[in-house]
């Protein structure tokens with residue numbers, strides 16, 4: 001596996017944080033700190049902040065993403081936003097299958113797959129999250145589980161469309177907890193995800209796939225995590241809300 005074949009991407013997941021005014025301020029803080037980055041830099045923000053984020057990142061190297069999308073174009077889905085709506089305003093990325101959506105909002109592998117399909121049909125790049133709960137890790141079924149999540153989510157996705165997919169391995173027990181497994185173990189699961197892509201498609205597709213790690217990545221542990229051969233970037237929650245910390249992680253990806 002050659003890491004140089006793949007582009008590292010550091011993406012912030014702001015979750016349910018920041019008003020539009022605060023979003024502008026945060027992006028203005030991040031902009032100068034990441035302007036020379038070679039890796040991809042993305043901020044995934046609440047729907048209400050998308051317009052401000054798109055405006056504030058114009059002409060910069062920062063991409064803008066949403067945190068979810070619905071699979072239907074339009075209709076009676078109160079409270080939802082479609083992939084069509086996101087692409088209509090110029091959004092480039094969307095997180096799909098985040099464990100907080102699966103845990104708190106009942107999203108399943110099947111609906112994750114539908115959302116992926118809609119996002120791809122609208123030209124969005126998908127940050128597709130998979131990962132196990134602690135109970136599943138303790139049961140020793142992490143590899144099987146993430147392979148299955150990956151397979152279902154990628155159902156009906158062509159090899160060509162994989163260019164618009166970033167896979168994010170996010171162990172649920174590591175998200176927002178400050179806990180991480182030893183980085184070699186995180187790498188092992190990222191490698192399982194990569195070999196699942198190989199099984200579904202081929203070796204070239206697997207080699208080219210960006211596989212991020214997410215779960216309490218911060219300015220202190222980013223170097224070690226990003227040094228792992230199968231970790232090609234990070235999906236960052238808490239630390240993405242602090243410009244200096246987010247920029248340190250971007251710097252770690254650029255070494």
Ligand code: PEP
Nearest residue numbers: 175176214215216237238
């Ligand atoms: C996330 O929300 O995807 C995440 C990884 O959060 P945190 O970095 O705060 O663990």
